[in-house]
Amino acid sequence: MPIRIYNTLTRKKELLQPIEEGHVKLYVCGITSYDYCHIGHARSVLVFDVIVRYLRYRGYKVTFVRNFTDIDDKIINRANEQHVDAAELAQRFIEEFYVDTDRLGVLRPDLEPRATEHIDEMIVLIRELIDRGLAYRSGNDVYYRVDRFADYGRLSGRNLEDMQAGARIEVNEQKQHPMDFVLWKGSKPGEPKWESPWGEGRPGWHIECSAMSRKYLGETFDIHGGGKDLIFPHHENEIAQSTGATGKPFANLWIHHGFVTIHDEKMSKSLHNFLTIREVLAQYPPEVLRLLIFSTQYRNPLDFSAAAMRDAEAGLDRMYDCLSRIAGCDGGGDGKSVISLKDRKKIESLRPRFESAMDNDFNTARALGLLFDTIKVLNKVVSMLPAQPASDDIELLQNGGNTVRELAGLMGLLRDDPAVYVEIKKKMLLESLDITIEDIEKLIGDRARARERKDWATSDTIRDRLLQDGIELQDGPEGTTWDIKLR
C-alpha cells in the first residue's frame, strides 16, 4: 500500500514517490533559538518525529534534516536585553531545546545544520540570484526581486496584487517592490556580522534553508515541512530563492501542521498565551502530551487545556493498564480456547488496519482509535479467561499486546514498562501533595485494624481523610493499595 500525503502545494493528497527509490529526503524548519520552546514547538517536533519513525517502519531510508536558526533579529534583540552575546544566547537555547525534546523522547534528526555555519553557502546562492537578475543590491542590503519570479505566491495561493492590497508591511525605500524581501542585511554597529561581497552583514531569514537544504539534500528533494505559519512568507520565499537560483523544482511535497491553540486562539509569543514544554512536563508524563498531540490529525488545530490533558492521561493509563494485565496472564494450560473468531480476527488484523490509517496522511487520530479498539478486545479476553487458560489464548493475548506496544511505539507511546510508568506518575503527583508515603502507610495500617474489628465508621473516616489529600484507597484481596486521585 502506498503512502498518501497532503501536499500544500497542490492542495491534494499525493502518493509518496521519492526521487531516489526507497530513500526519502526530508527538510524541516527548526526553531529560532532565543527562548524556551512552547508546546506549539512540541507539536512540530512530535509530528515530524512520528512521520520519520513511520516512514522508517515502512522500510524507507529517511534522511532527516532540521535546522537551527541561530542568527536573527530576535536573537540579537534578546541578547541585547540580557546583555549577553548573541551566539552564546543561541547556543544556550539550542541546549535547552535538547533538554525538552529528549524528555519527550524525540529522535534526533540525521543532520542539524546551523545558519551561522553556512554563511558561505548562502553567499554563493545570493550571488547566483544576483547573476540571474533575481536579486539586487540596495545600500548595504541585498533584496530578492519578487516580481521576476513567475511562480511567486503559488504555495500560499496568493498573488502580488492581493498581498499588497492587504499588506501591513512598512514602506521601505530600499526596496524596488514592497514585497521584495531581504537576502543579506548590512550590519549596524555592534551587531554580529560576517564578511560578504556586499560588505559586512548577516543573512536574511529565508536564505539559510535554501542554502542548507541544497547542501545536504540536493537542489530538488522529497519533502519540506514546518508549521502552517511558515507557508507565507518563509516557504514561499525559499521556493523563490531555490528555484530561482537552480531553475529546478525545490521540494516535491510540502507538509504543514496546524497550530496548538489555547481557548481556540493560536499560541504565540506575541499573544503571551503560550505554555512552555517544561511547564507542561512538570505536571504530566511526556507520553500524555504525545497522546494529546496525536489524538488530532496533524493538519487540524489542537486546543490545549488541562481538561484535554486529563483525558489524554486517562487514556494513556488505560493503555498501560491493559499491557500490565496481559503481562500478568502467564502459565497457559491445555484448556479450551475462549476467544471468539471475531475477537481473534480483530486482534490479528490490528497491524494492517493501523498501517492503512497511517498510510493515509499519517492519520494518528484514527490509528490511536484502532489501538484503543484492540485494547478493548484484549481487556475483554483477559476478563473471560478461566483459571487454567488455553496456551493458544495466552499467546494471542501476548502477541496482541506486543503489537499494540510496537505500533504505539511509532508514536513514542507505551515506551515505559507499565509498572515503571505507574511508579513515575505516583512519585510525580506525590511531590505536589502535602503528605508523605509514611503518613499514608501508617493511616492504612490504622484503618486495617479498624476494619478487622468491623469498625466501619473509623475505617471510612480514615479513607475520607486521605481522599481529601488526594489519596484514594483501594481494598483488594491482598490488602489495601493506594493511588493518587487523578486531577
Next chain:
RNA sequence: GGCGACGUAGCCAAGUGGUAAGGCAGUGGUCUGCAAAACCAUUAUUCACCGGUUCAAAUCCGGUCGUCGCCUCCA
C-alpha cells in the same frame, strides 16, 4: 479587503458517496462491609443551517450563519 481551513454526542475526535471508529465523562452490571479502582455492557435515527445532484450524502455542488488562521516575527 484578499486567501484558506474548520463546524460530527456533554467534551475531544475519526469517517471524503453505501447507511455514524475510538477516548474522556455519564448510566447500568460484576466486585466490595459500603466504597474506590478495575473489567463488562450501554450512550448520535443523526453529522451548523437551507437548497440541489444521486438509487444512496456527514461525505459532492450552490448559498447562509458561526469559529479560527495567514496576508508582520511565529511551529
